[in-house]
Amino acid sequence: MRFRAGIQNISTFTKLVGSLSTLGNVAWLRMDDNDVRFTIIPEQGTQVWASVRDDHYLRRHALTLEIIFETYTIQSAAENNTINLEVPLQNLQRALRSAHNATSANIRLTKKENIPMLSLTIITNIQSSILANSGFDGATPTQIGQDGSHHANESEAGFGDDLRESSIGFTNRQERETTITQDIPVRVLAMASVEGIHQPRCREPDVHIVLPQLMQLKSISDRFTKLALASKAGTSVRSGFNDRIGPKLEMSANMHGCLKLKLKTDAMNITSTWTGLFNPELDPDHVGGEQGVAEHRSTKMRELGDSDGSSEEGWATVRIDGRDWSRVLSVGRLGGKVIACEYLRLRR
Structure with missing residues (x-):
């Protein structure tokens, strides 16, 4: 070896x-x-x-x-x-x-x-x-x-x-x-000990978008998480809140370059919105050719909504753990301004 x-x-x-x-x-x-x-x-x-x-x-x-x-x-x-x-x-x-x-x-x-x-x-x-x-x-x-x-x-x-x-x-x-x-x-590690471990399979994304600057997104996400934790601090005993489970943030995106990060609790409802972001084109070789592109879920989502994000149609939304999401965004040190990814998998 x-x-x-x-x-x-x-x-x-x-x-x-x-x-x-x-x-x-x-x-x-x-x-x-x-x-x-x-x-x-x-x-x-x-x-x-x-x-x-x-x-x-x-x-x-x-x-x-x-x-x-x-x-x-x-x-x-x-x-x-x-x-x-x-x-x-x-x-x-x-x-x-x-x-x-x-x-x-x-x-x-x-x-x-x-x-x-x-x-x-x-x-x-x-x-x-x-x-x-x-x-x-x-x-x-x-x-x-x-x-x-x-x-x-x-x-x-x-x-x-x-x-x-x-x-x-x-x-x-x-x-x-x-x-x-x-x-x-x-x-x-022996081959037998890892052969059963496989990468999670995700269905084709509804929306794919390039994120804004990761350090900027991390700063806002951390601020939302701290606000949520502060609002929970006074009610943790009465509500049975588990400090090991982080607050949930809601992230949404559409195929018109819009991204939203939202915090909604009993005490507050805050949203940050980005517009003018980039939605990469699909590679026909990876989705079954031109017909695959035409039938792809993201193509249909592109037909919905608008570029200013005012329409409620055409959005894909996922709820994420605030503290876990902050650790993920730490990869921004590898590319300070933008993360280059083919898809950001957002599911309803």
């Missing part, structure tokens, strides 16, 4: 892992010849199925292997060289952060003392005077040997991972090119 990849876009990879970590602590990482997929399935809340693929169609619409990985090699006895791992996301995110200013980086599956590890190795240029005074990145204390090499204090490696550091040359008297390896313990 082998896996090795050179990382050419550390920033994007770090943002992806950071976005996923807001939704869960542990991810199922499934890798094969053409696909790297992170899956989070919590006991309660939103499931995440995030794929980085080698796919011609997706190169125009989503993350591809080439965007993150410079080289990609995988080998196993399973079909399509599939490898399944259980990965602690926060540990992986911390390791990737240390590679922010690296000149090169790669990640590989290895084993240390019979424990499987994802080893992130980075090469970076750092000032030797800084190393002597404060240690690498101010996070992991280092010791300088007589031969000029550096050795990490493993007991203070930050999050229990093994951190190894070795000098591989000098560019001048002040700068040192250093290789740093961080090992993230993982668990190898």
Whole structure:
């Protein structure tokens, strides 16, 4: 079982892992010849199925292997060289952060003392005077040997991972090119333990729309959630309100570029409306050709309503948990202004 990849876009990879970590602590990482997929399935809340693929169609619409990985090699006895791992996301995110200013980086599956590890190795240029005074990145204390090499204090490696550091040359008297390896313990999952887990199937959407800026949408959603929680605080004992169940927000959209976010309680009724948003055109290859487009539910919904949102027809509506929705919107760090998605699945 082998896996090795050179990382050419550390920033994007770090943002992806950071976005996923807001939704869960542990991810199922499934890798094969053409696909790297992170899956989070919590006991309660939103499931995440995030794929980085080698796919011609997706190169125009989503993350591809080439965007993150410079080289990609995988080998196993399973079909399509599939490898399944259980990965602690926060540990992986911390390791990737240390590679922010690296000149090169790669990640590989290895084993240390019979424990499987994802080893992130980075090469970076750092000032030797800084190393002597404060240690690498101010996070992991280092010791300088007589031969000029550096050795990490493993007991203070930050999050229990093994951190190894070795000098591989000098560019001048002040700068040192250093290789740093961080090992993230993982668990190898047998194919039998994950073969029954499948991505949820959703029917074709009634409406598909590109969301406004996610950070703006998150700010308003959080404000609505706080107002709902505040209104519940005084009546939680009398009404039996469960604080672990977040307040419900109502989100609606139509095929004329309109989106509404609504909070309705006994004490208040607040709505925020966006207009002029974009409704992407359907790809005939994915809905059964031109006839499939003509018969699609969203095409029929486009015939209803209007662009200013004043009509009550042509809207698709879903109720969402406010706190869970806020965590989902944290993926805005991956694309600050807009999320590019083929469909926003809104059901009546």
